[in-house]
Amino acid sequence: MATVSDITVSAAINSLSALIFLVAFAILRLQPINDRVYFPKWYLKGIRETPSTTGPFVKKFVNLDFRMYLRFLNWVPAALRMPEPELIDHAGLDSAVYIRIYLLGLKIFFPIALLAFAVLVPVNYTGGNFKTVSLKMKDITFGEIDKFSISNVPSASKRLIAHIVMAYVFTFWTMYILYKEYKIVTDMRLHFLASENRRPDQFTVLVRNVPPDPDESVSEHVDHFFRVNHPDQYLSHQVVYNANKLAKMVAQKKVLHNRLIYYTNKHERKPDKRPTTKTGFWGLWGKKIDAINYYADEIEKLSIEEVEERKRVIGDPKAVVPAAFVSFRSRWGAAVCAQTQQTRNPTRWLTDWAPEPRDVYWDNLAIPFVELNVRRLLMAGALFGLTFCFIIPIALVQTLANIESIEKVVPFLKPLINKGSIKSVIQGFLPGIVLKLFLLVLPMILMEMSKIEGFTALSALEARSAGKFHLFLLVNVFLGSIIAGTALQQLKEFLNQSPSEIPKTVGVSIPMKATFFITYIMVDGWAGIAAEILRLVPLVMYHLKNIFLVKTEKDREEAMDPGSLLWPVTEPRMQLYFLLGLVYSTVTPILLPFIIVFFAFSYLVFRHQIINVYHQKYESAASFWPDVHRRIVIGLMISQFTLLGLLSTKNATNSTPFLLVLPILTFWFHRFCKNRFESAFRKFPLQDAMIKDTLEKATEPHLNLKLYLQDAYIHPVFKDGEIDRSMDVYDDDYPVVATRRSSRKGSQVGTREGSPDERSGILAV
Amino acid sequence: MATVSDITVSAAINSLSALIFLVAFAILRLQPINDRVYFPKWYLKGIRETPSTTGPFVKKFVNLDFRMYLRFLNWVPAALRMPEPELIDHAGLDSAVYIRIYLLGLKIFFPIALLAFAVLVPVNYTGGNFKTVSLKMKDITFGEIDKFSISNVPSASKRLIAHIVMAYVFTFWTMYILYKEYKIVTDMRLHFLASENRRPDQFTVLVRNVPPDPDESVSEHVDHFFRVNHPDQYLSHQVVYNANKLAKMVAQKKVLHNRLIYYTNKHERKPDKRPTTKTGFWGLWGKKIDAINYYADEIEKLSIEEVEERKRVIGDPKAVVPAAFVSFRSRWGAAVCAQTQQTRNPTRWLTDWAPEPRDVYWDNLAIPFVELNVRRLLMAGALFGLTFCFIIPIALVQTLANIESIEKVVPFLKPLINKGSIKSVIQGFLPGIVLKLFLLVLPMILMEMSKIEGFTALSALEARSAGKFHLFLLVNVFLGSIIAGTALQQLKEFLNQSPSEIPKTVGVSIPMKATFFITYIMVDGWAGIAAEILRLVPLVMYHLKNIFLVKTEKDREEAMDPGSLLWPVTEPRMQLYFLLGLVYSTVTPILLPFIIVFFAFSYLVFRHQIINVYHQKYESAASFWPDVHRRIVIGLMISQFTLLGLLSTKNATNSTPFLLVLPILTFWFHRFCKNRFESAFRKFPLQDAMIKDTLEKATEPHLNLKLYLQDAYIHPVFKDGEIDRSMDVYDDDYPVVATRRSSRKGSQVGTREGSPDERSGILAV
Numbered sequence A, B: 001m002a003t004v005s006d007i008t009v010s011a012a013i014n015s016l017s018a019l020i021f022l023v024a025f026a027i028l029r030l031q032p033i034n035d036r037v038y039f040p041k042w043y044l045k046g047i048r049e050t051p052s053t054t055g056p057f058v059k060k061f062v063n064l065d066f067r068m069y070l071r072f073l074n075w076v077p078a079a080l081r082m083p084e085p086e087l088i089d090h091a092g093l094d095s096a097v098y099i100r101i102y103l104l105g106l107k108i109f110f111p112i113a114l115l116a117f118a119v120l121v122p123v124n125y126t127g128g129n130f131k132t133v134s135l136k137m138k139d140i141t142f143g144e145i146d147k148f149s150i151s152n153v154p155s156a157s158k159r160l161i162a163h164i165v166m167a168y169v170f171t172f173w174t175m176y177i178l179y180k181e182y183k184i185v186t187d188m189r190l191h192f193l194a195s196e197n198r199r200p201d202q203f204t205v206l207v208r209n210v211p212p213d214p215d216e217s218v219s220e221h222v223d224h225f226f227r228v229n230h231p232d233q234y235l236s237h238q239v240v241y242n243a244n245k246l247a248k249m250v251a252q253k254k255v256l257h258n259r260l261i262y263y264t265n266k267h268e269r270k271p272d273k274r275p276t277t278k279t280g281f282w283g284l285w286g287k288k289i290d291a292i293n294y295y296a297d298e299i300e301k302l303s304i305e306e307v308e309e310r311k312r313v314i315g316d317p318k319a320v321v322p323a324a325f326v327s328f329r330s331r332w333g334a335a336v337c338a339q340t341q342q343t344r345n346p347t348r349w350l351t352d353w354a355p356e357p358r359d360v361y362w363d364n365l366a367i368p369f370v371e372l373n374v375r376r377l378l379m380a381g382a383l384f385g386l387t388f389c390f391i392i393p394i395a396l397v398q399t400l401a402n403i404e405s406i407e408k409v410v411p412f413l414k415p416l417i418n419k420g421s422i423k424s425v426i427q428g429f430l431p432g433i434v435l436k437l438f439l440l441v442l443p444m445i446l447m448e449m450s451k452i453e454g455f456t457a458l459s460a461l462e463a464r465s466a467g468k469f470h471l472f473l474l475v476n477v478f479l480g481s482i483i484a485g486t487a488l489q490q491l492k493e494f495l496n497q498s499p500s501e502i503p504k505t506v507g508v509s510i511p512m513k514a515t516f517f518i519t520y521i522m523v524d525g526w527a528g529i530a531a532e533i534l535r536l537v538p539l540v541m542y543h544l545k546n547i548f549l550v551k552t553e554k555d556r557e558e559a560m561d562p563g564s565l566l567w568p569v570t571e572p573r574m575q576l577y578f579l580l581g582l583v584y585s586t587v588t589p590i591l592l593p594f595i596i597v598f599f600a601f602s603y604l605v606f607r608h609q610i611i612n613v614y615h616q617k618y619e620s621a622a623s624f625w626p627d628v629h630r631r632i633v634i635g636l637m638i639s640q641f642t643l644l645g646l647l648s649t650k651n652a653t654n655s656t657p658f659l660l661v662l663p664i665l666t667f668w669f670h671r672f673c674k675n676r677f678e679s680a681f682r683k684f685p686l687q688d689a690m691i692k693d694t695l696e697k698a699t700e701p702h703l704n705l706k707l708y709l710q711d712a713y714i715h716p717v718f719k720d721g722e723i724d725r726s727m728d729v730y731d732d733d734y735p736v737v738a739t740r741r742s743s744r745k746g747s748q749v750g751t752r753e754g755s756p757d758e759r760s761g762i763l764a765v
Helices: A004-028 A032-038 A040-044 A066-070 A075-081 A084-091 A093-125 A129-133 A144-148 A160-195 A218-229 A244-269 A291-315 A331-339 A369-389 A391-400 A403-409 A411-417 A420-428 A430-453 A458-489 A491-495 A499-512 A514-534 A536-548 A553-559 A567-587 A589-612 A625-649 A653-682 A686-699 A705-709 A723-729 A757-763 B004-028 B032-038 B040-044 B066-070 B075-081 B084-091 B093-125 B129-133 B144-148 B160-195 B218-229 B244-269 B291-315 B331-339 B369-389 B391-400 B403-409 B411-417 B420-428 B430-453 B458-489 B491-495 B499-512 B514-534 B536-548 B553-559 B567-587 B589-612 B625-649 B653-682 B686-699 B705-709 B723-729 B756-763
Strands: A204-208 A234-241 A276-278 A288-290 A320-328 A350-353 B204-208 B234-241 B276-278 B288-290 B320-328 B350-353
Touching: A004 A032, A004 A514, A032 A040, A032 A536, A040 A589, A075 A589, A084 A093, A084 A589, A093 A144, A093 A160, A093 A567, A093 A589, A093 A625, A160 A567, A160 A625, A160 A653, A160 A686, A204 A331, A218 A234, A218 A320, A218 B686, A234 A705, A244 A291, A244 A536, A276 A291, A288 A291, A320 A331, A320 A705, A331 A350, A331 A686, A369 A430, A369 A458, A369 B653, A430 A458, A430 A567, A458 A499, A458 A514, A458 A567, A458 A625, A499 A514, A499 A567, A499 A625, A514 A536, A514 A567, A514 A589, A536 A553, A567 A589, A567 A625, A625 A653, A653 B369, A686 B218, B004 B032, B004 B514, B032 B040, B032 B536, B040 B589, B075 B589, B084 B093, B084 B589, B093 B144, B093 B160, B093 B567, B093 B589, B093 B625, B160 B567, B160 B625, B160 B653, B160 B686, B204 B331, B218 B234, B218 B320, B234 B705, B244 B291, B244 B536, B276 B291, B288 B291, B320 B331, B320 B705, B331 B350, B331 B686, B369 B430, B369 B458, B430 B458, B430 B567, B458 B499, B458 B514, B458 B567, B458 B625, B499 B514, B499 B567, B499 B625, B514 B536, B514 B567, B514 B589, B536 B553, B567 B589, B567 B625, B625 B653
Parallel strands: none
Antiparallel strands: A204 A320, A204 A350, A234 A320, A276 A288, B204 B320, B204 B350, B234 B320, B276 B288
């Protein structure tokens, strides 16, 4: 087991690397040349422009105002300064609620940590168990950290009452904070939705599994069906073309175009030499040819093909998928259609609220019901395999945490490993980073799996991927680390246990794994978050693009990659910290400060990133909150069961009934919150729809809704240049904020753009 | 353990009692005096009348046509003769689908039994385990029955492969039949709903939790809310009065009235003596007074009070509960309102499809959301307590099944008990009957619990009670019999096992309990069902009433108690047989014929009862089927887990993965069926509503819907004499079948009454 000095070394390394990242960030962000990497959000909003070239040439690239370097940490107050309502206006509700999760972590764990340090740490430290049991448990070595944990309390000691009482206090506190937060987020969401401007998705329903009709095309069939069954409300519909091939062509053309620009730039710099390339894969082999001509020809060819494909898709009735976006005269009509069943066969005419236009995942709109069921079954199997086969490499990694195991396996390395500093590095640093590498590749696999499952909105895909990743982290990082790690130590004992003994086993191992998780928190939580703010990958990518591809201002804007909150990765990771905090709050409270530092630091960093960097791909109005809430509740219940298991092995079996009350109460709390709040995130109250409809009718009686909706749900490949047409439908007296680039990243028709001048003050760094 | 001779005795006793019941039924049903007990359905339909008094006086009471007695079993073909569509017309879809459950049992178990007897019985019988293990397992005695069970196969024998293969075959067969049946029932339901006449509940939505408004009454508030939020569809509404006190008065008046009639009749028979009664409780003590005057006065007093209360309820705004029945202009409008959320607060303005008027449970309409939540939590606790404390008496009963245990407890009874015949009686007959007595009182408790839970329809109350009773039977009769019974034999071994070992324990005990369950099936299933057809309690009650209370023909009709299918009792009981059949199909197939006899006999009896006797209190259009399906699937999964547990103790642990596939597949099957079919039972497709609306508009353009709905949802106590008013709204050209008594048992406006003449042939016995 790692000792206190291992932890100290690890803390030093990680704090240092975090500090290095922060200093690097502080310096890099002040350079004008990096401005688009660290403040892309403002560019997208049309508020900030490329620094003008007044002053010496070098100033365009390097900031020479040294006073600014002295205040290298003043992004922190700047990040905290923007008030929440303005933040919602600026970055959307999703982002604003996202950082509230970190705040929620602080709200839960700060009081818990105070109480735990006041009560449990003294109780544990004076427990004196290790003096008496050192003989019996010779197989497991305990570190000094364990003196502060429940392991130091002897079996059947009266001191365990303190832990039970604290488990109650912590549970009630967590439930109280969770309830309050659910209420706040619900109110925020309802207020946000109520004050939202007109958006196409408010009037539109996505219809899938339109049954085939021998006499009518899909478009006619949809039209007739809704004309008959929603006679007063039906307005229009938009069929969905299977433009997947066309979209691929467009993407390929874009690649070829980039290569052309690259070679043109090259040629411009050295006009005496025509650049060449090879015809083979990635230009690595094959005949040598003139690059500029080659790519120009290729683009020409592809353009012709594209035009043909475009014609084919629009003309061919087979290119129409059995799905459509159906629009209604009012929000009320759409709310009715989205919430009701249309026909007696529940596998046909499936209606659901349409996602925002930019949120639609077009590839999945055509999947029939039975195929969808089979896909989900297959993916459930795949997830099971993925979750339970990953445990093998993780187990191997975990053995590293126990240096004695390595020595046993490779005894000839013993002299090397036993050198104090190397030992500390291996024990403190390596396990966390290897695990981290494993986890980096995973979200992409999970996202692909969600796509195969057939969800039709990016937001749904991300929510599902997050669910999968959460399961994975739970089984592999949390349970896997605990059981596999201990399994190698206590293999013999384990083989004789039945699998149903897992809760007890977990409970027993929990205190022993505290140091491992502390290391993990520092590597993943501290240094990882600091790396997040530095944006090393986008920084390098931006400058590479800038050198090779950028010619015009427009190119520069395209080279800019603001990124977005990686919901499917960051949220489950956060949940792991909630879980660790809750589990260790009663067992090894010394872990809590590390978690609190993580939440506080993350809050700062992500608030800064949301204000200055990220550009969300969609706005779901915090529809993810029920997931967040549920997963924290799951964490709470796991913590209660592990404590139950732990105490039952401490010969405190008569505590079982007391502790069994907690998960039951927690579950009831979950049900209660679900009943009380969840429908605000899933359903669409008719009253609210009616209020907005009535208001709109009064303020804009001449609105041509049909025109407004006409192009809203067209596949992006058909949209080139036509994007802003739908803005014309606003009556002249309707104030449209003049944004220069509001439609760059998808169609943002109607998303809220506040007045830019109000908050440019945040940039005065 | 019971031996084969015990079983034979039990079978003889039970068959004999069943036969006696049947003969008694055959004789009693031919007597004209009992005609109203055995054919009340036909009286209620208005097809049959009290036998006229042509012929000798005695013929009014006794049937003297002896030829009819010879054909005493010819109710059987009569019961089978009516084809299913006619049965649906005659008795409703609920009843028709109900008896299909028995048919489903036959469809599942008959082929399974054939296969099991062809394959498993020979495999088991030649297993020869008992020769080798008789020494080791001396504590448990095996009966001869066990030679046909899996117990006779030695551990780790290759023969067990046959059981695993059969488990697969049985599972797939059951799933296939279940799927087919779900499809058929769904089609039947949809067809039934589509061909249904106009009914008030098609246009009406029940709104609960109307929030209080300081300025408006409930009625105004409801009116304004729906006028605003469903402007095109809202028609009218009916507030709900808290008439619980008034209803009690009406009920009490009825009791007093009965007593008055009793004494009046007494006086008429002996005109020389005025009957007297006493003022105290039930007329048992107190001052002696003239009975007729006393009750006449009491009725007078109560009538005045009732009138006052009636005025108070209608006049007092506080007597209006925050709930209402809201009616819409079309079925489409009602379907929309029932399926959507009205406001952002999901605890207010809760809308749900209104039950049929006669299905409404008026007492529960006023319960607020929070109180409802608390009530359900409390009842969940109560159900838990009830389920797990009943296990103690059951355990005591089960010890009777093991006569050796009795001898150990009360050794002085040994000589008496050991007499062959007494021993057989005790072992074969007693355990079943004591358990049965326990179970008789339970459904009433469970129904009361469901009422406290606050459901607003009788159908929902019955469905919930059935769910509770099913849980109870599962835990107490099935698991309780198995574990507790064995616990007394193997107590010492049990105490050393952890509670998570239950599946194994159950698996091991299953084969040993086969004889107990065979006895149970014969007592509960065979003799019990035969008693059902005899209707002993209604017979006695009818004649008592006839003697003491009946004066007019109308009184005689009120004395008739047709009863109804006791859904909350009969369905879970049936499920127990499904469970037993599935569990024992691979373990002790010899139990299957007993189950098949039960299903076949029950099918006959209940088909007869449905045609001739029962009068359903409501018609839910088979909305219970998803419950039936789910519970059979649960039984299937239990059978798979018990086999898994059993085989893992037979040293066939490498069979575990093969057997683990089955419950996973079964669960997936359940999900699939749920997705595919369940919405037909829970939701209301707009297309169907629209079709009916359009059709109605075309055929009856002048229908005054408001008038039609005006009195539909009025508390029954306000309805005296006004019942048939709502029939007036039919246009004159609308053919109303002239039924004499269609509104006797609740308001049946619009339920289907076929032409009576078509099927009176069934009565020609």
